[in-house]
Amino acid sequence: MSRSSSSFTSPTSSASSPFNPVPRHEQFVKLFSAAFYAASSFLIVIVNKTVLTTYRFPSYTFLGIGQMACTIVILYLAKMCNAISFHDFDKSLHRKIFPLPLLYVGNHITGLGSTKKLSLPMFTVLRKFTILLTMIMEAKILRNSFSPQLVCSVVAIVFGALIAASSDLAFDAEGYAFVLLNDVFTAANGVYTKQKIEGLGKYGVLFYNAFIIIVPTILASAYTGDLEKAIAFNGWVSLGFIFYFLLSCVMGFILMYSIVLCSHHNSALTTTVIGAIKNVAVAYIGMFIGGDYEFSWPNFVGLNICISGGLAYSYLTFHSTSSSSPHTPNQEKEEPKHVVEEPHDISEKRAF
DSSP: OOHHHHTTSOTTSGGGSTTSOOOHHHHHHHHHHHHHHHHHHHHHHHHHHIIIIISOOSOHHHHHHHHHHHHHHHHHHHHHTTSOOOOOOOTTHHHHHTTHHHHHHHHHHHHHHHHHHSOHHHHHHHTTHHHHHHHHHHHHHSOOOOOHHHHHHHHHHHHHHHHHHTTOSSOOHHHHHHHHHHHHHHHHHHHHHHHHHHHHHHHHHHHHHHHHHHHHHHHHHHHHTHHHHHHTOGGGGOHHHHHHHHHHHHHHHHHHHHHHHHHHHSOHHHHHHHHHHHHHHHHHHHTTSSSOOOOOHHHHHHHHHHHHHHHHHHHHHHHHHHHTSOOOHHHHHHOHHHHSOHHHHHHHHHTO
């Protein structure tokens, strides 16, 4: 794992100390990867909502298959052109990547299903529970610890989500089940992605996730009749629908790449919170487009509490990282051992 990722895995780790400065270019990479993920996540929700709701495409599973196929094709062609590289298939691959393929398809299917069943604002509100689940899993699996201020900001996000969700007059049990399952899959996928990048690399994680799971997903879709409904859809004669369908497939690849990139340079929890901040724009846009938002004060107030908690987390995290960069010559003279203590840093990296 690169030095940049270890310095951001936990706000309370030694990597955030004044004696382990984060170079400016590494700080830029962290911020850029976070912004790239936020933009990708925002755009794909809008595109998927157009395909599944505006055009009434009947199969979110088939859309997920299209996104997996697009990921495989793009990465394979890039590898053939020597633009990227990742490990070739071997017998130990299943051990290196498990359980990411299961979490990958679960995240895809439940995410697309919840997008179709719920309004955009309610979808973004319930997705906030991913943050709490990610914090718990990161503490248990990656052994990370978090400051009380960060824990309070996460609690504020979840508390705001509870207030906002209490006013949903268009309750959809299936939609709620989908989005809560999506929270679990997203949190687990983020934490295990952070862990598995060490052995397979960014592109290997992306390629083999899609490669391993696409055939079982196609078979399951055919067994349930979902594939037949997708093929028989009348919208295939519409150029507008085809454009948005293909755009969703490409955006699926871009989103997964942005998640892996952000997780590589930041912590799994920070990646999740960035997704929540992105939802600010999605939630407010959903109030004006789509026609399925019912305004209520509890929903509006709860949504803003979520936003405030997310902004507080982002400030604490990025401010902690950026403020650790400057250090004075006196500090270097007083504690030179912290600057050159590479073996300690390497052991921390290998722990992840």
